[in-house]
Amino acid sequence: MLSLKFWIGLGLLTVVWGAAVPGKAPVDEERMHPHLLTSPRLRTISGEETQEFWHSASKKLIREKLEFVRNTKKAKNIILFLGDGMGLTTLAAARSYIGGEELKLSFEEFPFTGLSKTYSVDKIVPDSACTSTSYLCGVKANYGTIGVNAHVKRGDCAAMANERNHVFSLGKWAIDAGKAAGLVTTTRVTHASPSGVYAHVADREWENNAVLEEACGELSEGLEDIAVQLIHGEVGSKLKVMLGGGKRSFYSPEHYDKGRRTDGRNLVKEFEALDAGNTFVKTQKKLLNVNATETGRLLGLFSKSHMHYHLEQLADPDNNEPTLEEMTQKAIEVLETEEQGYFLFVEGGKIDISHHDTMARIALDETAELSKAVRKAREMTNPEETLIVVTSDHSHTFSVSGYQPRGSDIFGAAKAKGKDGKPYLALSYANGKSFQDYYNTETHEREDPTSLPTIGDFDQLFPAMVPLESETHGGEDVGVFASGPWAHLFTGVYEQNTIPHMMAFAACVGDGLTACD
Secondary structure, eight states: OOOHHHHHHHHHHHHHHHOOOTTSOOHHHHHHSOOOOOOOOSSOOTTTTSHHHHHHHHHHHHHHHHHOOOOOSOOSEEEEEEETTOOHHHHHHHHHHHTOTTOOOGGGGSSEEEEEEOOOSSOSSOOHHHHHHHHHHSOOOOTTOBSBOTTSOTTOHHHHHOGGGBOOOHHHHHHHTTOEEEEEEEEETTSHHHHTTTOOBSOTTOOSHHHHHHHHGGGGTTOOOHHHHHHHSTTGGGOSEEEEEOGGGGBOTTTSTTOOOSSOOBHHHHHHHHOTTEEEEOSHHHHHTOOGGGOSEEEEEOSSSSOOOHHHHHHOTTOOOOOHHHHHHHHHHHHTTOTTOEEEEEEETHHHHHHHTTOHHHHHHHHHHHHHHHHHHHHHSOTTTEEEEEEOSOEESEEEOSOOOTTSOTTSEEEEEOTTSOEEESEEESSBTTHHHHEETTTTEEOOGGGSTTTTOTTOOOOBSSBOSSOOEEOSOEEEEEESTTGGGGOEEEETTHHHHHHHHHHTOSSSOOTTO
16 A cells, blocks of 8 residues: 555645646646747738638538538449558648648548558558558458468468468459459559559568578479569459559569569560550650550559659659659559449558658658649549549658647748757657767767758658667558548548458449448
8 A cells, every 4th residue: 555655745746746826827737838939920811810710611611511412323443542651640741741731632622531540460550561461452461461361470481372371452353343453653563562452472572583582492482472473463464554663573684784583584575475465664755655545454664663752753854754643644544444444553652661761851742742643533533433542551650749830831940949959840750760860979969950951951851769770650540531432431440451341342342242232
C-alpha cells in the first residue's frame, strides 16, 4: 500500500505544477498553449472572421450530403490509386503546399471517406510488400512478402514454392471476369506495391533471378523472380498495360549495360515476341504517341530503377520520362478500348521513397502529382460506371507542428523557438538519416536549421529525432477516399484487406460477395 507521505507529496506536486497566478493562465496551460507574438495572416479569405462564413459553409456541406444519391449500379471499371506512404499528416501538409490549408486535394472532394487499419500478420507497422497483398489480394500477410498468405515467412523459399500459399489479386479477379487489367507506378514495375497485382514471392527483393538464386540456392529451381512473373506469369502475362521504371531487372548486361540479370535473358524482347500487337516504349514522347486503338498490350519502362522525382524531371532539360498523370491518361486510353471494362492500379510510389530520405518538400510534391493523376482519371471516366478508390499502404513518422501563421511557408521555421533559443522547422520526422544534419554530436547542441546551406533546396533533408539510415514507416490508420458505384461501402474504420473485396463487390468480380448476387 502506498504511504500517506507519497500521496501528500503527490498532492503538493500537483498544486505546485497546476498553481494559478491571479490574472495569468496556469503554468502547464501556458507551456502547452503559449501566447505567441501576434503576426498577420499571410493569406486572408474574405469572411472568415465572421460566424456567418462558417455557418454558411457547414450548411452547404449538409445540403450536398442530403442531395447525394447513392450509386448502386454495377461498376464497369474499377481504379485503385495508391499514395505509397501517404499518411494523414502528408495530406494536411500537402494542402498547404498546393496553396492553402483550406484547399483540398482532388480525391478529398470524393463523397465517401474511411480509415484503413494497416498492420500485418506479424508487424504492428507494415511494409509496402505485405500491404500490397492486403489491399490487392484481400489477405493480410507477413512483412516483406507479396502475393502469399501468412504461412510464408519472409525468405522462405520452400513455402513460396507451395502454390497453395499463393493468393491472387483484384487484377486476376477482373481478368477472370473478362475485364482487362493494368498497372502504373513511378517506382520500378517490379517493386513491392505494383508486384501485388501479379507476383507471388517470399521476399520483395527477389526482383530478378540473381537475387532470388543467391537467396534460395538449390531451392530456387522452379521459382520465378518478379520480373519473369510480370512477363510470363499467370497474371502478368495477361496485363494489358504496365508502365513505370525498373529496366535493370528485365535485362542481362549483354543486352543492357545496367542490367542485373545473370541468366542471359532479355525479357523485353521476350515480351515483344509473345504477340505482334505487344508494344514496348521507353520515353515520354513514344508513350504519348501510342495509338490506343492499335495497341494490344503496352509495356513502358522509362528508367533503370525508380523513375525520377517530378521536381527532378522539371529541373532536367533532357528529361524523357512521363509524369504520373501522363501515364495514367495513356493507361486509361488503352484500357477504355475494352468493352467489358477494366481494373487499373496506379501508384504514386515516390511519396514513400522521399519520406524515407526525410525529403519532405519532394514528398508533398509527389502527393500533389498523385492528386493530378486522380483528377485526370475522374475527368476521363464516367462516375456512374467507374469506381475510383484512393488510399495509402501505410504512413510515415512525419509531423507538422509549431503554431505557424495561416499562409506561411510550410517548409519554414515555426513561430516560436526551442528552449535552446534556436528556431525549429514546422516539418520533422521521428527518425531518419538527417539526425546529424540538425544536431551537433560534438557540442551536443542543435544546429540552427535556418542557417543550413541546403535550406530551400528541393532535395533538402528535414530534421529527424533518432539517427537511422532510413526513416521508418508509421503505424496509424490511413485514409480511404471513394467515388462512383458503391463508394458508400468505403466509410468507417476497417481492415486494409477489405478494400479489394469491396471493389470486387461493386464490379461483380471474384469469388466473394458481389452486387450481382
